[in-house]
Amino acid sequence: MRRIISILMENEPGALSRVVGLFSQRGYNIDTLNVAATEDPTLSRLTVTTKGDDRVIEQITKQLNKLVDVVKLVDLSEGAHVERDLMLVKVRAEGEVRDEIRRVTEIFRGQIVDVGPQVFTIQLTGAAEKLDAFIAALEEGAILEVVRSGVVGISRGDKVLRL
Amino acid sequence: MEMLSGGEMIARAIELENVEYIFGYPGGAVLHIYDALFKNCKVPHVLVRHEQAATHAADAYARATGKPGVVLVTSGPGATNAVTGIATAYMDSIPMVIFSGQVQSHLIGEDAFQETDMLGISRPVVKHSFQVRHTEELPGIIKKAFHIATTGRPGPVVIDIPKDKTKPEEKFPFKYPDSVSMRSYSPIQRGHAGQIKKAAKLLLGAKRPVIYSGGGVILGGASDQLTHLAKELRFPVTNTLMGLGAYPGSDDQFLGMLGMHGFYEANMAMHHADVILAVGARFDDRVTNTVSKFCPGAKIIHIDIDPTSISKTVNADVPIVGPVQTVLEDMLVQIKQLRKKDASLPDAGALERWWRQINEWRDKHGLWTADRFVSDGEHIMPQQVIQSLYKATGGDAYITSDVGQHQMFAAQYYKFDKPHRWINSGGLGTMGFGLPAAIGVKLAFPDADVACVTGEGSIQMNIQELSTCTQYNTPVKIINLRNNYLGMVKQWQDMQYEGRHAMSTYEDSLPDFVKLVEAYGHVGMQVKNLADLDGAMKEAFALKDRVVFMDIFIDPTEHVYPMHVAPNGSMKDMWINKHERTS
Numbered sequence: 001m002r003r004i005i006s007i008l009m010e011n012e013p014g015a016l017s018r019v020v021g022l023f024s025q026r027g028y029n030i031d032t033l034n035v036a037a038t039e040d041p042t043l044s045r046l047t048v049t050t051k052g053d054d055r056v057i058e059q060i061t062k063q064l065n066k067l068v069d070v071v072k073l074v075d076l077s078e079g080a081h082v083e084r085d086l087m088l089v090k091v092r093a094e095g096e097v098r099d100e101i102r103r104v105t106e107i108f109r110g111q112i113v114d115v116g117p118q119v120f121t122i123q124l125t126g127a128a129e130k131l132d133a134f135i136a137a138l139e140e141g142a143i144l145e146v147v148r149s150g151v152v153g154i155s156r157g158d159k160v161l162r163l
Numbered sequence: 164m165e166m167l168s169g170g171e172m173i174a175r176a177i178e179l180e181n182v183e184y185i186f187g188y189p190g191g192a193v194l195h196i197y198d199a200l201f202k203n204c205k206v207p208h209v210l211v212r213h214e215q216a217a218t219h220a221a222d223a224y225a226r227a228t229g230k231p232g233v234v235l236v237t238s239g240p241g242a243t244n245a246v247t248g249i250a251t252a253y254m255d256s257i258p259m260v261i262f263s264g265q266v267q268s269h270l271i272g273e274d275a276f277q278e279t280d281m282l283g284i285s286r287p288v289v290k291h292s293f294q295v296r297h298t299e300e301l302p303g304i305i306k307k308a309f310h311i312a313t314t315g316r317p318g319p320v321v322i323d324i325p326k327d328k329t330k331p332e333e334k335f336p337f338k339y340p341d342s343v344s345m346r347s348y349s350p351i352q353r354g355h356a357g358q359i360k361k362a363a364k365l366l367l368g369a370k371r372p373v374i375y376s377g378g379g380v381i382l383g384g385a386s387d388q389l390t391h392l393a394k395e396l397r398f399p400v401t402n403t404l405m406g407l408g409a410y411p412g413s414d415d416q417f418l419g420m421l422g423m424h425g426f427y428e429a430n431m432a433m434h435h436a437d438v439i440l441a442v443g444a445r446f447d448d449r450v451t452n453t454v455s456k457f458c459p460g461a462k463i464i465h466i467d468i469d470p471t472s473i474s475k476t477v478n479a480d481v482p483i484v485g486p487v488q489t490v491l492e493d494m495l496v497q498i499k500q501l502r503k504k505d506a507s508l509p510d511a512g513a514l515e516r517w518w519r520q521i522n523e524w525r526d527k528h529g530l531w532t533a534d535r536f537v538s539d540g541e542h543i544m545p546q547q548v549i550q551s552l553y554k555a556t557g558g559d560a561y562i563t564s565d566v567g568q569h570q571m572f573a574a575q576y577y578k579f580d581k582p583h584r585w586i587n588s589g590g591l592g593t594m595g596f597g598l599p600a601a602i603g604v605k606l607a608f609p610d611a612d613v614a615c616v617t618g619e620g621s622i623q624m625n626i627q628e629l630s631t632c633t634q635y636n637t638p639v640k641i642i643n644l645r646n647n648y649l650g651m652v653k654q655w656q657d658m659q660y661e662g663r664h665a666m667s668t669y670e671d672s673l674p675d676f677v678k679l680v681e682a683y684g685h686v687g688m689q690v691k692n693l694a695d696l697d698g699a700m701k702e703a704f705a706l707k708d709r710v711v712f713m714d715i716f717i718d719p720t721e722h723v724y725p726m727h728v729a730p731n732g733s734m735k736d737m738w739i740n741k742h743e744r745t746s
Contacts, residue, residue, distance in 0.1 A: 014286075025287045
């Protein structure tokens with residue numbers, strides 16, 4: 001089952017490599033990974049999506065908690081949460097397809113953030129499935145380049161991940 | 164405030180941590196530190212002959228004393244040579260602080276001379292690591308390193324120090340912190356009372372209980388608590404390879420070691436148990452055999468300081484996270500209270516039947532039955548060497564070992580009555596561990612008998628340390644079980660590869676060990692006949708102030724038994740000898 005694990009960790013050199021190293025060392029897989037500083041400059045927030053049965057996920061969260069740099073973590077998929085992935089797609093956009101692409105982008109509530117005579121760059125945010133669906137909706141061969149931020153997420157309601 | 168250089172800070176901090184010995188090897192990147200140690204540090208430094216030996220010696224010092232081992236090595240090859248020893252300590256959860264030199268900060272990343280990414284290379288085998296970026300951080304980092312290494316589930320901590328952070332001319336204010344507070348690290352202090360009560364009830368309801376205890380009991384200083392609990396309930400106890408000595412080996416309630424080469428009675432009892440109390444043990448694959456067939460009828464209580472050890476391979480019915488010492492104390496209190504209410508617990512009749520069954524197993528194939536190994540009365544059997552060693556030392560020596568058949572024979576036949584006496588690389592299985600380990604133990608306990616049980620394969624992996632023995636006068640006894648093969652490899656080749664001994668013999672290339680050790684200034688003995696064994700052993704231990712190397716020629720065809728049937732076997736599936744297996 002797919003899980004979203006969100007981690008608060010010390011903003012220290014080497015902390016990221018400990019987390020990533022743990023996954024490869026113990027044979028867990030990482031589907032997406034996102035990391036950045038928080039409003040507190042001493043803390044980073046890292047979000048990883050992974051797959052595994054309950055036993056594997058339990059081990060992953062315990063092993064992560066054991067890392068000295070990890071302050072706190074939450075498995076967002078255990079409760080109601082909001083998840084977002086940001087994607088930039090550069091597509092071939094010439095002649096009649098320009099309108100078609102604009103329409104599809106609108107339907108997905110994307111934005112065209114850069115326009116050239118032959119290309120559009122489209123920005124799209126949403127849950128990972130929405131981004132996948134957008135890619136599927138584009139004509140084959142239209143896509144020139146895709147970049148995604150990886151999933152970030154936050155719990156719904158009062159629940160917060162902080163010190 | 165006092166002003167010190169980085170090198171001086173290290174020297175001072177080591178004193179303030181009450182370190183007894185530094186095990187190390189100098190080199191370019193640590194010369195400032197060595198100069199500071201030389202000029203002003205009360206802690207003696209032990210110069211080994213290879214950095215791997217420094218880590219093993221410090222590790223064994225820690226295993227024997229319970230205090231952290233301290234290592235100092237240079238950058239590059241010094242650091243990489245230390246890695247095997249760090250991994251050895253990590254697998255067995257041994258507290259250790261390793262100071263490694265690093266090239267100057269401005270050269271990091273430029274493939275400078277003797278540069279290696281020590282943090283990267285050691286990351287999977289350390290509990291934590293630090294790289295010093297500002298000299299002022301050093302006291303805080305060192306304090307944290309000792310704290311992390313010695314608390315919770317212990318382990319090795321690396322401090323990587325760029326050379327420019329130790330410059331003698333650059334001085335900074337030095338204040339060594341009294342305490343450590345880290346928001347991301349606070350090991351649990353107490354087990355959950357509700358879980359402990361649940362466990363106590365389960366234990367009192369048991370009809371076929373076994374206590375399965377591991378290295379965590381020794382590391383957690385809980386041997387007494389474990390013994391009290393077992394005695395209170397009159398439950399049988401088995402120890403893992405790492406846990407030997409946590410429960411007295413010569414006690415009647417002791418079933419011996421369990422696992423791949425565990426005692427028949429221990430493995431049988433585990434397989435047929437209805438309640439297993441696992442204490443500071445981690446259900447290692449060398450214990451469980453096939454996990455899906457592990458102890459099918461048992462409810463499992465698992466006490467461990469490390470939550471990741473619980474339900475990692477075998478699911479725990481009653482998990483208890485906490486220090487084994489206080490958890491066992493709390494459990495004993497609960498048990499006594501419950502028994503006050505109902506004195507008929509645990510079921511005495513059931514326990515009587517269980518002991519009768521266990522004693523039947525003991526009589527059938529137990530380790531102490533007469534036919535466990537067959538001697539022709541002339542050739543020396545490896546088991547007889549350990550029995551002779553046990554006699555000569557009154558069962559009270561510190562025994563270090565290397566890895567292989569000799570290690571298993573020592574674990575099986577030397578009855579350890581006290582914790583911290585059996586010093587071996589259980590998790591990583593590092594050949595070459597034994598001799599440097601013996602040096603570390605002898606330095607900690609100069610008046611005690613210290614023997615290294617080894618084989619010709621293992622001893623040659625760190626034999627250069629005979630020179631360290633000479634320099635620091637560490638009169639250890641080396642018991643070489645010589646069979647002219649890499650014995651454990653040969654055993655597997657005999658059993659699983661139709662006797663094809665692929666590259667497991669040295670042919671005629673072994674050195675004359677007697678001459679070799681004499682070259683280092685030590686005493687060598689060769690023993691070939693059973694009749695001479697006990698006398699020679701006595702003579703060796705009578706030479707209190709000399710290193711003695713006993714080259715003992717043993718029957719090269721002998722295998723270690725029992726041995727779990729693998730793959731797909733359960734705890735009860737064992738080879739009893741070369742021809743007979745349990746059904």
